[in-house]
Amino acid sequence: MGGAAGDMILASLISAGAPAGEVEESVRGLGLPVRLELRRVEISGIAALGLRVDAPEEHAHRTFRDIRRLIEGSGLPERAAGRALAAFGLLAAAEGRVHGVPPEEVAFHEVGAADSIADIVGACAALELLGAETVSCGPLPMGSGVVEAAHGPLPVPGPATLEVLRGCRVRWPEEEREMTTPTGAALLRALTGGEFSDAAPPMVLGAAGYGAGTARLRGAPNLLRAVVGRLEGPVGGLEVLEANIDDAPGEVLGAAVERLLEAGAPDAWLEPVVMKRGRGAYKLCALARRQDRERLARLMMRETGSLGVRHHGVGRTVAERRLVEVELPYGRCRVKVGSLDGEDFAVAPEHADAARLARESGRPLPRVYDDARRAASELLRQSP
Numbered sequence: 001m002g003g004a005a006g007d008m009i010l011a012s013l014i015s016a017g018a019p020a021g022e023v024e025e026s027v028r029g030l031g032l033p034v035r036l037e038l039r040r041v042e043i044s045g046i047a048a049l050g051l052r053v054d055a056p057e058e059h060a061h062r063t064f065r066d067i068r069r070l071i072e073g074s075g076l077p078e079r080a081a082g083r084a085l086a087a088f089g090l091l092a093a094a095e096g097r098v099h100g101v102p103p104e105e106v107a108f109h110e111v112g113a114a115d116s117i118a119d120i121v122g123a124c125a126a127l128e129l130l131g132a133e134t135v136s137c138g139p140l141p142m143g144s145g146v147v148e149a150a151h152g153p154l155p156v157p158g159p160a161t162l163e164v165l166r167g168c169r170v171r172w173p174e175e176e177r178e179m180t181t182p183t184g185a186a187l188l189r190a191l192t193g194g195e196f197s198d199a200a201p202p203m204v205l206g207a208a209g210y211g212a213g214t215a216r217l218r219g220a221p222n223l224l225r226a227v228v229g230r231l232e233g234p235v236g237g238l239e240v241l242e243a244n245i246d247d248a249p250g251e252v253l254g255a256a257v258e259r260l261l262e263a264g265a266p267d268a269w270l271e272p273v274v275m276k277r278g279r280g281a282y283k284l285c286a287l288a289r290r291q292d293r294e295r296l297a298r299l300m301m302r303e304t305g306s307l308g309v310r311h312h313g314v315g316r317t318v319a320e321r322r323l324v325e326v327e328l329p330y331g332r333c334r335v336k337v338g339s340l341d342g343e344d345f346a347v348a349p350e351h352a353d354a355a356r357l358a359r360e361s362g363r364p365l366p367r368v369y370d371d372a373r374r375a376a377s378e379l380l381r382q383s384p
C-alpha cells in the first residue's frame with residue numbers, strides 16, 4: 001500500500017469490480033448530487049483508477065449530527081449504513097478531541113464536504129456490491145512533513161489521523177508526504193475494527209483493484225490495492241456481545257435482534273434473566289466477527305438505550321455448509337445443506353423462502369418445510 005485516502009479506497013474497490021454506476025446511485029441516495037469522475041492512470045506500469053468527486057460547492061459546514069441524519073435516511077443497506085456511520089463517528093470523536101468540542105457538534109471542514117461523504121458512503125456501498133463480509137488491512141503508513149488544511153498548515157500525520165488511529169499499529173516510511181488522511185484512517189479502522197495485521201488472512205484469491213494517489217512517493221508506488229477473496233476460515237475470531245436490559249419493551253428488543261442480524265451479526269438472540277433486586281429482564285446477545293465488534297456494540301446501545309455492552313471471545317466448531325435450490329410446485333426454495341467430512345447430515349430450508357412460499361401459496365409452513373426438505377434430499381441423492 002502506498003497511501004490511504006478516501007478517494008483511493010473507493011477507486012480501488014471500483015477497480016476491483018464494484019459497479020461505478022451503482023456506487024454513484026447509492027451516494028446520490030443521500031440527496032447529494034455528486035458525480036464520480038474516474039480516470040485510468042498508469043503507476044509503475046500498473047493500470048489503476050484515479051477518482052475525483054464532482055460535487056457542488058458547499059459553504060455550510062455539516063456537523064456529525066447532520067451527516068448521521070443523511071446516512072440514516074439514505075436507504076443504504078443496513079450494514080453499509082452502519083459501516084459509514086462508524087467511520088464518521090471515529091472522525092467526529094477524533095476531530096472533537098483535536099479541537100476541544102463534543103463529537104456531535106463537530107463541524108467538518110474538508111472531511112464534511114460532499115466529496116468526503118461520497119468517499120465514505122461510496123466505499124461502504126461498493127463493499128456491499130462486492131459482497132464483502134469482512135475487511136482486513138495491514139498497518140497504515142504515516143509519512144511526515146506539513147499539509148495545508150482549513151486551519152492552516154498542519155503537521156503530518158494530521159492530528160485527526162493520529163487520534164483516529166489511537167491504539168492501532170501503524171508504520172513510518174521515510175516519505176515527506178501525507179500518506180494516510182483522517183478519512184482514509186477512519187474508513188479502514190471502522191471496516192477492520194482497527195486490528196491491522198501484516199499477515200493477510202488465508203483466502204482463495206479473486207479480483208484485485210488499484211486506486212491511485214496523486215502524490216509521488218520515493219519508496220513505493222502510490223497505489224492502494226484491494227484484493228477480493230473467499231476466506232478459508234473465520235478472520236480474527238468471534239466474540240459474543242451481551243447486555244442485560246430491564247427497561248425496554250418487547251417490540252424494541254425484538255427489533256434489536258432483527259437489526260443486529262441485518263447489520264451482519266452471524267447470530268443474535270434474547271435470553272430471559274433475573275437481574276439484581278429480583279428484576280425479570282432480558283439479555284440481548286449477538287455473535288460478532290471481531291472487526292465488527294465496535295460497530296455492532298454501538299448498534300446494540302443505540303437500539304436499546306443500554307449504556308454498555310460486554311464482549312468476550314468465543315470459539316466455534318462449524319460444519320461445512322452450502323445452499324441448493326429446489327423447485328416446488330408452488331415456487332423455488334433455497335435449502336441449506338450441512339456436511340461433515342464430506343457426508344451431508346443436515347438439510348434445512350431457508351426460513352425466509354419457506355415463509356414466503358407458505359404465505360403466497362396458502363399452505364401451512366410445516367408442510368412447505370417438509371416439501372422442501374424432501375425435494376432437497378432427492379436432489380442430493382441424484383447428484384451427490
Ligand SMILES: O=C([S-])c1cc(C(=O)S)c[n+]([C@@H]2O[C@H](COP(=O)(O)O)[C@@H](O)[C@H]2O)c1
Nearest residue numbers: 109110111149150158159160161181182183
Ligand atoms: O479541516 C480539517 S478540520 C482538517 C483537520 C485535519 C486534522 O488532522 S485535525 C486534517 N485535515 C487535512 O485535510 C485534508 C483532507 O483530509 P480528508 O480526511 O478529508 O481526506 C488532509 O490533508 C488532512 O490531513 C483537515
Ligand code: NI
Nearest residue numbers: 095098099160
Ligand atoms: Ni480539524
